[in-house]
Amino acid sequence: MIKFFLIGCALIAVVTTALIFLSFIQPTWEFFQLVTPMEFLFGTDWAPTFKPASYGVLPLVAATLLISFIALLVAVPLGLASALYLSEYAYGSVRKTLKPVLEVLAGIPTVVFGFFALEFITPTLRWILSPFFDGDLPQIFNALSAGLVMGIMIVPTIASLSEDAMAAVPNSLRSGAYALGSTKRQVSTMVVIPAALSGIVAACVLGISRAVGETMIVAIAAGNRPNLTWNPLEGMQTMTAFIAQIAQGDASTGSIAYDTIFAVGLLLFIATFAMNIFSIRLVRKYREVYE
């Protein structure tokens, strides 16, 4: 009896995943009755609430990719270096003081990061960069500021997962390398990192997944104007920011603009789902190798 109740609770996770898929079906179906998938996926103009409306999702996808890319440029080096230091260099009290920094960082609500990006990073960027550009670049809402702060937000994710992978590398490998006369740096870069590579890649993929799905930072700091550009100093709208904007009441329930939430949401879900499964597989692989 008790066991069945417990299984029921565990099954909620499976049911939730199924429900997420199911929630998308009907509205997305309605949406694709009116907009062809080709038009949706490859159109370059996104204006679902305008007349005439246009449903090309590329500007949102491009903005998502650009901001995630900036975030990764910050998060991957910082996260990996932090992980390597914590796993190979820091002992005892040093570790006890430094590790909570990442834990506190991981606990800060994303709305706070968004506020900081808009009110501190953006003015700072404008102060530094505006002499080099004419016009009003960087704009008040810009991808660079959102991406930089998002990068810091992801550092704990990448650092803690990579550190787990590095900790799983057996000490015999390190001892072997030391016995051959390697220095600590050589052991770190030529033994620990290659041996933990699948875990590190998994951590980075999970970091991308978090960047792509992050909503509040981009909704606050990157602006709400769909804009197909690769210039990070301009404002642009990501997929998540669009969902948040429409949900705030720009469109009435049941309208096609409302169904776009689900179409864009499905695209976002499929992308992050693929990345998550890939990363879960990789982690399982390194666990099998070393445990």
Added chain:
Amino acid sequence: MSLTQTPPMPTRDISLEGRGEPIGDKIFRWLLLTALLLSMLFLVVLISFLVIKGWSRLDSRIWTNMPNPRRPQLAGAQSAIMGTIWVVGTTAIISIPTGIAAAIYLEEYADRTKRFNQLIEVSIQNLAAVPSIIFGILGLAFIARRLGLGFTVITAALTLSLLILPTVIIATREALRAVPQSIRFGSLALGATQWQTIWKQVLPAAIPGIATGQILALSRAIGEAAPLLLLGGLTFVTTNPTGLDSAYTVLPIQIYNWISLPKEEYQILAAATIVFLLILLLAMNAVAIFIRNRYQKRL
């Protein structure tokens, strides 16, 4: 000590000390440390900026006054604070028992080689990384509309419960795994059933770890804004919730709302409310760490 022969003394002094850390290694070590110090610097700048910016509004008006979109000097976040208490309190009531039950099944009963259990494992790991706004879409389509619960406290709480469930399960499992097998074997050897063993031995031993995990999961729920944007959390609310079917707003959403208003006074108010929110979260984390340190050694 006649077994060991003294080796012949070397004719020259051989120093066994290395030549110290090579310069490349030294630079590398400092580069790695710099990465951590940058994160620390970021935190310091972030918190100082918020405190300095919000200082003039950091007073009791935050919790005594209601939101006011026209007169910033009168605005406060009382309805949002009460909303957060209602929503996260309900979330705790729903997610903690379910999450612990699921974790007990996976840790104590499940045969990990079965496909069925592997499916559950992968679902949990995947859900832990699904963007929070996707949970908002699920809440909107299924809980608010299909179940007809509307934009209410209970809809928000159910959605947040699903959102933090993977975190609760993962943390609880770690706590259960830390209980030594000998406790289980001892109890079973004395004739206890498996459930008696879990209920009377394993769970009490794991409680500090479980409690720590729950507090951290709930602090995530407190800071979550994105899914609630889709669930009516942004509606202008100047009354405290009175029940599970009340309209609501929560602290992070109220902050988001103030950020989007043009007046500078609201930005100051947003900073002050953020400081209030961070103090709340920090206090919860401190309790979690206290529990962890206090009871950890007794196992």
